[in-house]
Amino acid sequence: MRFDRIRLSNFKCYDDADVRLDRGVTVIHGLNGSGKSSLLEACFFALYGSKALQNTLDEVVTIGADDAEVELWFAHGGESYHVERRVRATGEQAQTARCVLEAPSETIEGARDVRAYVEDLLRMDAEAFVNCAYVRQGEVNKLINASPSQRQDMLDSLLQLGKLEDYRERASDARVGVDRVRQDKQGSLSQLDDQIAEKEEKDLHARLNELRTEHEDVAGDIDRFEEQREKAVETRDQAVDILERYEEKREELADLESDIEDLREQISETERDREDISDDIADHRDAREERREELVELLPETDLEGSAQDPPTPDAVDARLDALDERDDELQESLREVTADVTEHTNQAENLRESAGDLDEQAEDERERAEDLESEVAEARANLADRREKVETLGERIESLEAEFEDAPVEFGEADSFREDVADELSEVRETVAGLEAEVENQRERIEEAEELLAEGKCPECGQDVDDSPHVESIDDDRERLAELEDDLAAARERQSDLEDRLERAEELVEVESEADDCRTNRSNVEQLIEQRESTLEEKAEQVETLRAEAAEHESEAAEKREAAEEEAAAADDCRERVGEINQERGTVRERRERLERVEDLLDAIADATDAVERLRERREHLEETNDERRERLVEKRERRSELQEEFDEDRVDKARDQRDQAAEYVEKADAKLEDLRERRDELQSAIGGVENEIEELENLRERREDLADRVEWLDSLYEEADQLQRMYGDLRAELRQRNVESLQAMLNEIFDLVYQNDSYARIELSGDYELTVFQKDGEPLDPEQLSGGERALFNLSLRCAIYRLLAEGIEGAAPMPPLILDEPTVFLDSGHVSQLVELVEAMREYGVEQILVVSHDEELVGAADDLVRVEKDSTTNRSTVVREEPEDRLAEAIGADD
Known part of the structure; x- marks a missing residue:
């Protein structure tokens, strides 16, 4: 992987900046405080967003500006990518207003999705990027100062051994979960054994035979009482039918009396309505004359x-x-x-x-x-x-x-x-x-x-x-x-x-x-x-x-x-x-x-009044016709009333009342007896159903116990497999860690020999617990922290480069490594150690690192660079500018210096 181009707008100390980055060694050169590190931080921020910042988004927007923009063009695995981020600072706190990554086959939008895509693409998150390829200013001694356990966590994370620990923990969780389920199922199996024993003691089949015999006897008694009751009901219904027919005639007679009275009242009310309609007709005629007079007065105008x-x-x-x-x-x-x-x-x-x-x-x-x-x-x-x-x-x-x-x-x-x-x-x-x-x-x-x-x-x-x-x-x-x-x-x-x-x-x-x-x-x-x-x-x-x-x-x-x-x-x-x-x-x-x-x-009112008079006349004539029809119906009802009064027989009515009362009394007693018998039959039926349910439950319990026993046996086997899987992941992680430790030690000594040739140190040992020891020429061991400031810084840079080589060779062909970035690596180095640093950079290039970016103001590093990017800050505006020097410009400058 390599960075091709970075463009900034209102990012920290930059108003506008646009610089191209090539393969090889590029030195970003300038005075202290000119903004060199901010240029690399912009590349880091373009990839990982807020995760790349040590504070908040507010720090990236230039003071006085509303928003900041960062664009990064980079190549990875032979493909080209472009990521753009815009941060808006117009509210209480800065927020990401736009985040888009143009990939070869798709476009990803949103800060969270872009960061996840980059982490998957590079196979490392922001922290792993810093620990592997980005030596930040002031963090040159980070790995030496870290404890062995911290160093182990960093390297395991970079080498993705942490995933094996995750798998081991998942297997352990699975084993514990299986054991919990197994114990629960074993408890359920014991409960089923107790329930089955309890039901077998009740002798359910004998109890079922006794209940069925008593149920048949009660059903026979119910049939006899129901037959006698049906005869009594038939006698009672015949008597009731006679009484109902006489009652219907009495009701019809009463209805006729009521209908006759209603017809008389309706005839009188209709006559009163006809008189009211005549009054309404007179009112409409008067209103029509008033409208005609107003019309005659208005027409001349x-x-x-x-x-x-x-x-x-x-x-x-x-x-x-x-x-x-x-x-x-x-x-x-x-x-x-x-x-x-x-x-x-x-x-x-x-x-x-x-x-x-x-x-x-x-x-x-x-x-x-x-x-x-x-x-x-x-x-x-x-x-x-x-x-x-x-x-x-x-x-x-x-x-x-x-x-x-x-x-x-x-x-x-x-x-x-x-x-x-x-x-x-x-x-x-x-x-x-x-x-x-x-x-x-x-x-x-x-x-x-x-x-x-x-x-x-x-x-x-x-x-x-x-x-x-x-x-x-x-x-x-x-x-x-x-x-x-x-x-x-x-x-x-x-x-x-x-x-x-x-x-x-x-x-x-x-x-x-x-x-x-x-x-x-x-x-x-x-x-x-x-x-x-x-x-x-x-x-x-x-x-x-x-x-x-x-x-x-x-x-x-x-x-x-x-x-x-x-x-x-x-x-x-x-x-x-x-x-x-x-x-x-x-x-x-x-x-x-x-x-x-x-x-x-x-005109409309006059026409409406004329229409109303006509309608009222028709209404009055209709009411008169209705009264004529009512008078005819009144005559018919009076004739029917006379016929009904002649048909009544009181002796037959009294006999029917006696038969009805006797039959009703017997039915009432039979119903009480039948109710008792039916209740007993229902009780027996429920008892039979209960015993049958218990028998069915017993069979179900036996089937459940057989299934549960098979389940417990399967859980025992699954528990053993999870335990073996947990141990396998732990052993695999330890084996891979030892291999990586051996490879890292070999690479570190190779770089160490190159940097410290003809010096007083012989070799470096890296233990399985990631403890570092330096051996002097006389064989005496030395803790890296006992080295001088410059030696310690150079030692740490060598360690970081060895880690970079280990990762690059470990995943070669699948995920090319990011650029090797050194931010002010000469802070703790004297002139002699700077020369050794130059040799280290050259060695990393010979090992195949495609792009190395160095932030420094040291002239010796500047002279060893393939490309030079100069950063200058205007003391008046406090804004930085960046210029990428072409080879011919550097040559012309050198010639001018010679003259």
Whole structure:
């Protein structure tokens, strides 16, 4: 992973900043307090939001601003990403107003979702990011000062071993839960055994047979009593039927008496209603005459013709009203048009005045721009002269560099090939020297061994006694061979020394050629810049003349618009006078219309009164017809009353009453007996059902006990599996931790040897409990906290880099590591340790770290950087600016410093 670009707006001490970040080592350089660390904090905040802050969101918004924006472009796993955060500080406390992350295949919105996506993408949260890749200012000794347990938690979290502990705890929780359920089920199984034993003691099947026998006897008694009761009920119902028929006739007779009386009252009431209707008819006639008199008085005030006997028709009135409405519509339409004209002329006048003012301002702006352009042209011409001098200086430097090849063993441009040839030859000679040195050493050892054998009286070749051996004189040949080898070795060493001098000279020539190429590139860039600036100057000079001409045209156009505005204002006044005339005429039309509407109301009232009289006449005739019908029904009811009075027999009624009473008394006694018998039958039925339920419950208890026993057996097996799983996760975590400790120790010692070479320390040991020990050259152990301030800081940086390497190699190909960020790592370092820090940074780059960001004001680190970002703060506004220096600018600055 690497950061590509960061853009800030109102973030802490930055108003606006936009800087690109490349691969390799980038040093963010500037004075203390200039805002260097804030630039990296912005990158961290863009990824993790408020989790990346040590305080609250309020600290990120520039004082006096309403909101702050941060945008970060970064690459990860070969894909490009863009995250944007905006913080608004207009309320009581700052809040995230916008948070969007553009991923290759989706867009994520919301601070919480974006942070979760980043944590999943990088496989680390904000705390892990700080512990792994981001060495914050003042936290360089964080890992050394931490206790072994704290250091263990940090590294386990980074290496994701904490997940195994989570799994182990989950397995432990599962084991405890299974045990709890198992004990609960065992208790339930014991309760079921007790319940089954209790029910088996009741002998439920014998009790069920006894209850069923008694239930059959009671059911037979109920059947006999119900048969006798049905006969008594039949006798009682016959007697009741006779009594009901005589009662119905008596009720019908009473109803007839009532109906006759009601008909008499209805006839009298209807006659009274007919008299009231006659009075209403007279009232409506009087009201109609009053409306006719008012109409006769109102007609002369209108254009209508007519009298009380021959009034105007409603159609004539409607025609006059329609004509007045049509005229009022015409006046209203004219009023709208004239009012619109007033508005239009007024708006036109105002718009013309505003346009004239805008043109005056535009003319003034164009004159000011013309003056500014003239100043820019003059300043640019002065800068061009400086650029031409720079071209001449670079040309002189190129000539001086090429002159260095006059006495060189190669021509200019062939230094690199010459260096490679010398290096290859030197490599061969070094191999020859090494081989000769080995042969010389072997020959010397052989001669020494032969001399020892010879001194013992043995043959140097076969080990036999000298008197019997034919090879005694071979030692002289070995001495001659040793002399030849030593001569060859001396010649080879002399050749090696000569080639090393030639290689050094070749390296110098390569550097001269490289510097000359850089100077040529810079000269070409400056010449192109001069050519572009000259073309721009001509365009700006022409633009000055154009701006002045446009200013004059705008002033003339403004005068014309003011004159047109006065004409529009006069037209608006004329339209306002016409509005008054139209409103006056509309008032006259409104008065005439109100009189016609009153005539229309009077005509409607007269017509309504005439209709009411007609309806009342019809109502009175209908009431008379209704009374005639009632008189006919009254005669019929009187005849039916006479027939019923002749049909009554009192003896038959008395006999029916006696039969009804006797039968009712027997039914009452039978019902009481049946109720007792039915209650006993229901009690027996309930008892039978209860025993049957208990038998069914016993069978269910036996089935439940069998199921529960199987469940307890399964829980026993599950408990054992959870216990084994818990132990497995614990063992796996311990094994992985030991492997990581061994790998981390090896990487730490590798970096340690590089940084502390030729120093007084031998190695570092990291125990399984993450305890760190430094061993001196004499083998004495030393606690890291006993190191000096600079050594302790450098030791901690080495540890952080080793952790970074361990994580990078552990997840290579799945989740590329973030940039290695060092914020003011030289705070506790002296000049010697700074050089070692430079070597550490170079080593991390050689290990394959794609991007290293260093915040520092140390010049030695600046010199070792691939890219340099300068941060400066304006002492007046207290605002910081950031500039990324290009290679040609740094070269030009170096040349200027040399001059």
